[in-house]
Amino acid sequence: GEGKSTTFNQFRSYLLTFLRHYCGYDDDVYIYKHSLKIRTLQLKSVREHHPLLTFTDFLNLLEIANPDRGNNDNPKVPTDYRSWIAFMVFTGTRPTEFYEGNWERDKTTGHIHILGTKTPNANRVVPSIVWLTPMKRAEFGLPQRLEKLEVPQRVRDFRRTYALWLESAGVPRNRISLYMGHGPRDVTALYQKQRPTTEILNEDRKKILDWIEIQKNAPTKQEKRVWADTTTTFLNKLMVDVPKSPTE
Numbered sequence: 001g002e003g004k005s006t007t008f009n010q011f012r013s014y015l016l017t018f019l020r021h022y023c024g025y026d027d028d029v030y031i032y033k034h035s036l037k038i039r040t041l042q043l044k045s046v047r048e049h050h051p052l053l054t055f056t057d058f059l060n061l062l063e064i065a066n067p068d069r070g071n072n073d074n075p076k077v078p079t080d081y082r083s084w085i086a087f088m089v090f091t092g093t094r095p096t097e098f099y100e101g102n103w104e105r106d107k108t109t110g111h112i113h114i115l116g117t118k119t120p121n122a123n124r125v126v127p128s129i130v131w132l133t134p135m136k137r138a139e140f141g142l143p144q145r146l147e148k149l150e151v152p153q154r155v156r157d158f159r160r161t162y163a164l165w166l167e168s169a170g171v172p173r174n175r176i177s178l179y180m181g182h183g184p185r186d187v188t189a190l191y192q193k194q195r196p197t198t199e200i201l202n203e204d205r206k207k208i209l210d211w212i213e214i215q216k217n218a219p220t221k222q223e224k225r226v227w228a229d230t231t232t233t234f235l236n237k238l239m240v241d242v243p244k245s246p247t248e
Helices: 005-022 030-035 055-064 081-091 095-100 141-147 157-168 173-180 187-192 198-217 229-240
Strands: 103-105 112-115 123-126
Touching (some): 005 030, 055 081, 055 198, 081 095, 081 157, 081 229, 123 173, 173 198
Antiparallel strands (some): 103 112, 112 123
C-alpha cells in the first residue's frame, strides 16, 4: 500500500525461505504453492544519493547549513547543524544512531564507541576525528533544511561520504567495513576481519587527519576558495576539542 517495493520483496523472500527450508514445504503444499503466486512489487523510483565527494563540497555545505531561526528549546539560539553534519561525516553514524545519541568515549582506546543495534556488527569503535556530546536530537529540522538546497541531500548521504573519504585517505577496506558496522560478505573478508586496536585506530585517525590537511590546503584544482572565518574556525575548533587517545 505504501509502495515500499524493496521491503515488500524482502519479506516475500523471507516467507518463502521459511516455508521451504524450516517447515519443509514444497510445491504440493497449499500454503507454499499459493505463496509463490504473490507477485513482487516493481521498483518505481530510486532516490538519488549525493555524498560529499570532496572536502570542498563539505565546506560549502557548512557555509549554508545553519538555519536563520532558533531551536525549540530556545528560539533565540539557532541549532548548530554544522556540528551535526561534521560528526556524521567523520563517524559514519546511521541516522537513527545519531538522533538517539548512541555513542560514547571508548574507555579502552579513547576513540568513539558507537552503540549501534541494527546488526551485531553495528556495535563498533571508529577513529575519533570530531566529538559531539551524545544526546537525543530532533529528527526533523536537518532533513527539511537539506531538502531545500540546490542539490537536495539526505542525512544518510553523510554515512556514504564517510565510506568514500576513508577509502580516499588510504584506510584498508577490511577496516572500512568495521567502521561502517558491516559484516564480512565472504570467507576472505571473514578471515581479514580485525578487531580495531588502539594502534590501528590511531593509525587510521592519522591517515584521515593527514588527508584532511591536504584537502584543506588545496580544496580545488582550479581557483583556491577562501572560506569564511566562521567555517574554518568552527572546523579547527572541532578538531582541537577531540581528546587524544591514552597512548598518544
